[in-house]
Amino acid sequence: MVEAAFAEAIAHAAAGAALDIEQVSHAFDIDGAELPVLSEVSIAVEPGELVALLGPSGCGKSTLLRLVAGLDKPKTGTLREDEVRIRSPHPSRVVVFQDPTLFPWRTVWDNVALGLEAQGILKSQRHRVDAALDLVGLSDFRTAYPHQLSGGMAQRVALARALVNDPKILILDEPLGKLDSLTRITMQAELVSLWQRKGFTTLLVTHDAEEALVLANRVIVFSERPARVKADIRVDRPYPRHRGDPYLADLRRQILGLLGLDATW
Amino acid sequence: MSTYSLSDGLASGAPRTSHAPWLATWVQESGAGVAASAAWIAFGLSCLWWEDVGDWSRTHSLGIAAFVIAAIALFGTVGADYLGPAGRALRQRAPWLIALGAFLTLWEVATAKFAWLPLPFFPPPQSIIEVYTDDLPKLLDSVFASVKLQLGGYLIGATIGFLTGVSIGWSRAVGYWVHPVLRFIGPLPATAWLPIAFFTFPSSWSASTFLIALATGFPVTVLTWSGVASVSTAYYDVARTLGAKPSFLVLKVAIPAALPHVFVGLFMGLGASFAVLVVAEMIGVKAGLGWYLQWAQGWAAYANMYAALIVMSLLCSGAITLLFAIRDRLLVWQKGTVKW
Ligand SMILES: Nc1ncnc2c1ncn2[C@@H]1O[C@H](COP(=O)(O)OP(=O)(O)O)[C@@H](O)[C@H]1O
Ligand SMILES: [Mg+2]
Numbered sequence: 173m174v175e176a177a178f179a180e181a182i183a184h185a186a187a188g189a190a191l192d193i194e195q196v197s198h199a200f201d202i203d204g205a206e207l208p209v210l211s212e213v214s215i216a217v218e219p220g221e222l223v224a225l226l227g228p229s230g231c232g233k234s235t236l237l238r239l240v241a242g243l244d245k246p247k248t249g250t251l252r253e254d255e256v257r258i259r260s261p262h263p264s265r266v267v268v269f270q271d272p273t274l275f276p277w278r279t280v281w282d283n284v285a286l287g288l289e290a291q292g293i294l295k296s297q298r299h300r301v302d303a304a305l306d307l308v309g310l311s312d313f314r315t316a317y318p319h320q321l322s323g324g325m326a327q328r329v330a331l332a333r334a335l336v337n338d339p340k341i342l343i344l345d346e347p348l349g350k351l352d353s354l355t356r357i358t359m360q361a362e363l364v365s366l367w368q369r370k371g372f373t374t375l376l377v378t379h380d381a382e383e384a385l386v387l388a389n390r391v392i393v394f395s396e397r398p399a400r401v402k403a404d405i406r407v408d409r410p411y412p413r414h415r416g417d418p419y420l421a422d423l424r425r426q427i428l429g430l431l432g433l434d435a436t437w
Numbered sequence: 438m439s440t441y442s443l444s445d446g447l448a449s450g451a452p453r454t455s456h457a458p459w460l461a462t463w464v465q466e467s468g469a470g471v472a473a474s475a476a477w478i479a480f481g482l483s484c485l486w487w488e489d490v491g492d493w494s495r496t497h498s499l500g501i502a503a504f505v506i507a508a509i510a511l512f513g514t515v516g517a518d519y520l521g522p523a524g525r526a527l528r529q530r531a532p533w534l535i536a537l538g539a540f541l542t543l544w545e546v547a548t549a550k551f552a553w554l555p556l557p558f559f560p561p562p563q564s565i566i567e568v569y570t571d572d573l574p575k576l577l578d579s580v581f582a583s584v585k586l587q588l589g590g591y592l593i594g595a596t597i598g599f600l601t602g603v604s605i606g607w608s609r610a611v612g613y614w615v616h617p618v619l620r621f622i623g624p625l626p627a628t629a630w631l632p633i634a635f636f637t638f639p640s641s642w643s644a645s646t647f648l649i650a651l652a653t654g655f656p657v658t659v660l661t662w663s664g665v666a667s668v669s670t671a672y673y674d675v676a677r678t679l680g681a682k683p684s685f686l687v688l689k690v691a692i693p694a695a696l697p698h699v700f701v702g703l704f705m706g707l708g709a710s711f712a713v714l715v716v717a718e719m720i721g722v723k724a725g726l727g728w729y730l731q732w733a734q735g736w737a738a739y740a741n742m743y744a745a746l747i748v749m750s751l752l753c754s755g756a757i758t759l760l761f762a763i764r765d766r767l768l769v770w771q772k773g774t775v776k777w
Contacts, residue, residue, distance in 0.1 A: 242678075269671065269674075275675075275690070277696070278770070286676065286679050287679035290676060
């Protein structure tokens with residue numbers, strides 16, 4: 173049954189898009205004072221890559237994701253999806269935020285249907301909602317309201333709500349940050365398998381170096397605010413990866429060193 | 438497993454202290470019903486035992502009715518197990534039936550029988566019943582007029598208030614123009630407009646509709662507005678990344694998210710508009726329950742006033758019950774909403 177759901181979902185899948193972040197700087201005005209948040213960030217993401225973004229808290233990772241989503245415009249620099257300049261949000265680039273931000277007045281099914289409804293194609297595409305719910309294993313909860321879900325289930329609904337649009341770029345802002353460690357590990361595996369099957373380009377912000385190394389084929393480490401790219405590390409390791417892999421452990425030490433934690437870890 | 442067998446043993450090994458446990462259960466379940474029945478029998482007897490000090494035509498019927506209610510209370514609660522939900526509901530309300538029976542008995546004795554309370558101002562129960570039977574057409578006309586006026590004004594006010602609130606909350610330009618007007622006019626009690634309204638509007642009915650709409654509109658506007666303004670931007674961000682257009686953001690994000698606030702506004706507006714309705718009917722409109730009250734006062738018909746007050750309170754309470762029922766339907770997704 174799940175296989176059928178996958179086949180159904182894949183039928184609509186578009187492969188990932190290339191993402192070019194070029195010399196992007198951004199700043200916020202706080203009471204007249206300028207707070208620089210991003211400083212000449214350039215990242216070229218290949219189609220289908222899973223790139224993890226790591227950096228100190230408050231350095232500007234979420235801000236960068238909002239720029240990629242098209243929710244805000246950068247002060248300087250350009251962002252392009254498949255050579256097309258990003259100027260506004262588009263369902264080909266979908267964000268899963270740290271909080272699931274499900275609409276509490278909609279059932280699970282209606283939450284997942286949100287994107288198709290907003291684009292006015294829900295009537296003919298209802299099966300995609302069912303397929304997305306199957307994909308995250310929540311078909312039995314289609315009529316539940318968000319307050320009836322656990323944290324992990326809510327986050328899975330948020331993931332389904334993103335995936336139903338067949339994004340070319342999936343933007344994940346610490347999506348597993350608030351989950352317990354067991355749910356987290358399960359969902360990490362689910363994420364990898366989804367990404368492998370569907371082939372979308374993925375940007376994943378995380379504060380957990382181990383999570384970055386288990387999931388990503390590229391890890392970008394940012395400096396303190398204003399964020400600059402401090403290191404761009406390839407992770408050439410097949411999936412599924414082992415947490416105990418000495419190669420990954422070595423990379424982890426390296427990354428924690430870049431984040432200024434070498435002495436303690 | 439071990440706790441299961443433990444509690445099992447406790448239950449079966451516990452010594453029975455009561456000699457007749459069925460009696461205890463019976464008293465617990467039906468005692469209140471029997472007492473309620475006794476209270477209503479007392480009420481019936483109080484009606485029939487003594488002579489009335491005044492001239493009321495429904496004393497006898499009221500006494501009979503009290504006995505009928507006493508019988509229903511008795512058989513309904515004792516036989517509740519055979520009556521399903523109705524029986525259970527009756528059992529649950531038995532303590533209230535006791536209180537009501539006792540209160541009516543006291544009322545009857547203190548007014549109709551011994552006139553402990555000064556008579557024209559404190560009419561006995563039977564004189565109120567008399568109003569309902571003998572003055573029914575006029576009372577019904579009044580109810581109809583009140584409901585019509587209230588419903589029209591309230592719907593107009595609620596609709597305009599809702600639309601205004603959404604517009605202010607959504608559009609800066611609308612807010613710029615409407616907000617100061619709202620601040621200036623809104624807090625003024627709608628009844629302050631009464632003298633002006635009654636000579637500027639073509640009819641007293643349209644003037645009252647306007648005033649009721651005004652009283653309703655202000656709280657609905659303010660609360661809808663604050664509801665729309667307080668919608669988390671995260672919801673808009675989610676919807677926008679999923680391809681939502683501005684109309685979708687208003688209709689499918691802002692309004693549903695603001696709905697709990699809107700209902701608070703509708704509730705407050707309902708209360709405010711009741712007040713305006715009664716005053717408008719007393720002063721200008723020659724129909725409706727407010728007018729009936731005024732008319733009854735003019736004739737010193739105190740029983741009619743109490744009768745009209747009871748009807749009015751049932752109507753107001755019914756309106757609020759209806760509003761809460763609609764809210765509960767629309768806001769099933771909320772947990773822990775207040776039960777009216
Ligand atoms: N809308 C905003 N207005 C003003 N300052 C903001 C805004 N959003 C984020 N910031 C500031 O920008 C900095 C980076 O924030 P963010 O991108 O959320 O960091 P993180 O890397 O933890 O995701 C923080 O100091 C934050 O206070
Ligand atoms: Mg963040």
